[in-house]
Amino acid sequence: MADRVLQIDDLVVGDLPPVSLCLHVGEIVTVRGPSGIGKSRLLRAIADLEPTVSGTIMLRNIALSAMPAPKWRDRVRYLAAEPGWWAETARAHFREPSAVQTRLSALMLTETVMDRPIAELSTGERQRLALLRGMEGAPAVLLLDEPTSALDPESTQAVQTMLRHFAARGGAILLVTHNAAQASEIGDRHYHLDLQGCREASHPAKVAHESTSP
Amino acid sequence: MIDPFIRLDIFDVGLAAALLLAHGLVSVIYRLGLGRRIFVAALRMVVQLLLLGLVLKYLFALNAPLWTVLLVLVMVLFAGREATARQKYRFTGLWGFAFGTGAMAAASILVTGFALATQFRPDPWYDPRFVVPLLGMVLGNSLNGVSLGMMRLGEAVHDMRPAIEARLALGGTRRQAFAPAVKVAMQNGLTPILNSMSACGIVFIPGMMTGQILAGIDPLQAVLYQLLLMFLIAGATGLGVLLAVQSGVWRLSDARHRLRLDRLVAR
Known part of the structure; x- marks a missing residue:
C-alpha cells in the first residue's frame, strides 16, 4: 500500500458518530450518503473551518492542531459546493494568473473568462475556475464538494481527467458526490456516511457492513 | 466681544415651540398618527436638556x-x-x-x-x-x-x-x-x-x-x-x-x- 497522506481517527463533528478514514498518495476516495447528513460539514472540519468535538486529523505525521491554520488549509484545500469570490474578476483570485491561462482550455474555458466580471460568468464557469484556483500551488489534499454539479457531460469529463492527473502526480482527493456513476468511475475507494457512521464500501452504491474503516 | 448676548427667557422658547403645533396639524390633516410621537419626542428633548442644564450648573458650582x-x-x-x-x-x-x-x-x-x-x-x-x-x-x-x-x-x-x-x-x-x-x-x-x-x-x-x-x-x-x-x-x-x-x-x-x-x- 502507498503511504498515507491524510489520517482521520474518531473525528466527531456535529451530530455525526465518530468518523475514521484515510487517504493515500495518488488516491481518489469518494464519500456518499443521504442529503443533509453532514458530508460538507465533515469536509469543512477536515479543513479546520469548523470546530470539532474530538478526534485527530493528521497530514502525514503532523497533527492539524500543531500546524498554523492558514498553512494547514494551504496543504489541505477545501472547495465549497458554491465557491465564493472576493474580487471583481477571476484574475484577481489567482496567485499566478499567467500559469492558469494555459490550463483554461483543458477545462473547456475560453481565454476571456479571466477578465470578465465574476457576476456575468455562468455557474459552470465559476465552478471550473474555482477548481483551478483550488489546485494552484499543488496542495497535498483536495476536499471537493460536488465539483461537477453545474457541468454538462463534456465539462464533467474534462474535470475528472484533471482530477486524475492531480492524483497521478502525487495528490490525494476526498470527493463528496451524489452521483453514483461518477463515484464508481473516478473513485479508487468509497466511503458511505450515515447516522451509523462512516464505513468503507466495496462499491459506491453498496455499503460493506462487515468492514469498518480504515 | 462684539455685542453682549441677548438673554433668552422661557417665553421666547415657548413661542418657538409653537412651531411644533404645525407638525401636529399636518399629522392630523394627513392622518399620519404621529401627533403623540412628536409630543413625546419634544417633551423628552425639553426634559433631557433642562436636566442637563441643572446638572451642569450644579457640577460647575461643585467643581x-x-x-x-x-x-x-x-x-x-x-x-x-x-x-x-x-x-x-x-x-x-x-x-x-x-x-x-x-x-x-x-x-x-x-x-x-x-x-x-x-x-x-x-x-x-x-x-x-x-x-x-x-x-x-x-x-x-x-x-x-x-x-x-x-x-x-x-x-x-x-x-x-x-x-x-x-x-x-x-x-x-x-x-x-x-x-x-x-x-x-x-x-x-x-x-x-x-x-x-x-x-x-x-x-x-x-x-x-x-x-x-x-x-x-x-x-x-x-x-x-x-x-x-x-x-x-x-x-x-x-x-x-x-x-x-x-x-x-x-x-x-x-x-x-x-x-x-x-x-x-x-x-
Whole structure:
C-alpha cells in the first residue's frame, strides 16, 4: 500500500458518530450518503473551518492542531459546493494568473473568462475556475464538494481527467458526490456516511457492513 | 466681544415651540398618527436638556473631580448603548455593547484629554466647564461613525460569508479574508464626518459656531473653535471606528482563522 497522506481517527463533528478514514498518495476516495447528513460539514472540519468535538486529523505525521491554520488549509484545500469570490474578476483570485491561462482550455474555458466580471460568468464557469484556483500551488489534499454539479457531460469529463492527473502526480482527493456513476468511475475507494457512521464500501452504491474503516 | 448676548427667557422658547403645533396639524390633516410621537419626542428633548442644564450648573458650582468622572462615565455608557441599539446583526452576549462602549470611550477620552492637555489647559484639569461640553461633542459625533461602522461590519461579514470562507479555505489569514468587509465598514463609519467636513460652512453653519456667534463672539474666533472641534471629532471618530471594527473582526474570527458567524445573531 502507498503511504498515507491524510489520517482521520474518531473525528466527531456535529451530530455525526465518530468518523475514521484515510487517504493515500495518488488516491481518489469518494464519500456518499443521504442529503443533509453532514458530508460538507465533515469536509469543512477536515479543513479546520469548523470546530470539532474530538478526534485527530493528521497530514502525514503532523497533527492539524500543531500546524498554523492558514498553512494547514494551504496543504489541505477545501472547495465549497458554491465557491465564493472576493474580487471583481477571476484574475484577481489567482496567485499566478499567467500559469492558469494555459490550463483554461483543458477545462473547456475560453481565454476571456479571466477578465470578465465574476457576476456575468455562468455557474459552470465559476465552478471550473474555482477548481483551478483550488489546485494552484499543488496542495497535498483536495476536499471537493460536488465539483461537477453545474457541468454538462463534456465539462464533467474534462474535470475528472484533471482530477486524475492531480492524483497521478502525487495528490490525494476526498470527493463528496451524489452521483453514483461518477463515484464508481473516478473513485479508487468509497466511503458511505450515515447516522451509523462512516464505513468503507466495496462499491459506491453498496455499503460493506462487515468492514469498518480504515 | 462684539455685542453682549441677548438673554433668552422661557417665553421666547415657548413661542418657538409653537412651531411644533404645525407638525401636529399636518399629522392630523394627513392622518399620519404621529401627533403623540412628536409630543413625546419634544417633551423628552425639553426634559433631557433642562436636566442637563441643572446638572451642569450644579457640577460647575461643585467643581469636584469625582462628580465630573461620574458624569463622564454615564455619558460613555449611554453612548455605548445608543451605538449598538439599532444593529441588524448583533453580537451574542454583551460583546457588541462592550466593543461600542470601549471603542468610543477610548477614542473620546484620549482625544478630549489631548485637547485639555494642549489647547485648553483648564485649571484645575477636571474643570467640568471644559471637560463635559468637549467630551459631549466628541462623544456624540463619534457615536454616529462607530454605530454605522459596526452595523456595516455585521452586515458585510454576514453577506460576504462565501467570499471570506473561500479566502480562508485557500490558506488566507483572517486579516486577508476580512479585509473587504473591514474596508466597507470603515468607509461607512467615516462617511458622516467626511460629509460634514466637506459641507460645513457652505451647506450648513455648525450648531456650536452659530451658538457662539449669537452669544456675541467674534466670528473668526468662533470659526477657530469650530475647526478645533471638527478636528477633534474627526480624530475621535477615526480612532473609534477603527477600534470598534477591529475588535468586531477579532470576535467574528478565532485563533484558528475561522469565520465565527455563530457569534452574530439577526435581530
